[in-house]
Amino acid sequence: MRTVELLLDPELDRRVRALWARLHAAGVRSLATHPHPTNRPHVTLVVVPSLDALPPLDLPVPVSLGAPRMLGRALVLPAAGLHDLQARVWSAVGSDNPLHAPDRWVPHVSLALNATPGSDTLLSGLPPLTGAAVAARSYDRETRTVTGIPHRPAG
Template sequence: MRTVELLLDPGLEREVRSLWSRLHAAGARSLATHTHPTNRPHVTLVVVPSLEGLPFLGLPVPVSLGAPRMLGRALVLPATGLHEMHARVWRAVGSANPLHDPARWVPHVSLALNATPGSDALLTGLPPLTGEVVAARSYDQETRTVIDLPDCPAGPVARCL
């Protein structure tokens, strides 16, 4: 399976990484300790068996990251400004994960997985973070590698709408 992920602009990525470090320094779970070379702040749009038919994404797109909250067992920053793009991608390629259905999808950037309930209190008063999603990539869950996705690729991988 492959993901389609949106990457943050450099300033917004730095801010998210600083929150990872802040959580870690406070003794909380954090993605700061996830050292795989592909680990970086992102928003996952879909998980698919193939990238065939992936539509034009229209990057960059403004995004706002809201107050930290628990999403299941993950501590996340909810993201706004991405539903139209997500719906377009969903219509074109679907997703193997039912949580990516547009009626259920909660766009977010993860701060910690398997977080302790109440971890969001460590980041109380955090103002919204604003910036852009500026690039896309795909993570191959089998090989644990990523490829960059051009915004308007040519050839068999995708088409522009």
């Protein structure tokens, strides 16, 4: 299975990593400690068996990361501004993962997986973080490798 992921601009990436570090310092097992070299802040658009039908992605696209919240057992920053792009990708690649269906998809950047309830209060009062998704990649879950996804300038 392959993902289609959006990568954040350098400043937004840095700010998310700072939150990972802040959570880790508070005793939350955040993504700051995830050892795999491909670990970085991102938004997953879809998970599919093949990228053959993937349309060109128009990037950069503005992104606003909202107040931390729990999404299942994950502590995340919800991401706004990506639904149209995700719906186009979903329609083109024919994903059968219901969690990535446009009407159910919750765009987000993960901060901590398997977080305890209430972990979001450690970051209460955090103002929205704004920036852009500037690049795309695909993570191959079988080989645990990433490849860049070509994109064209937006607008």
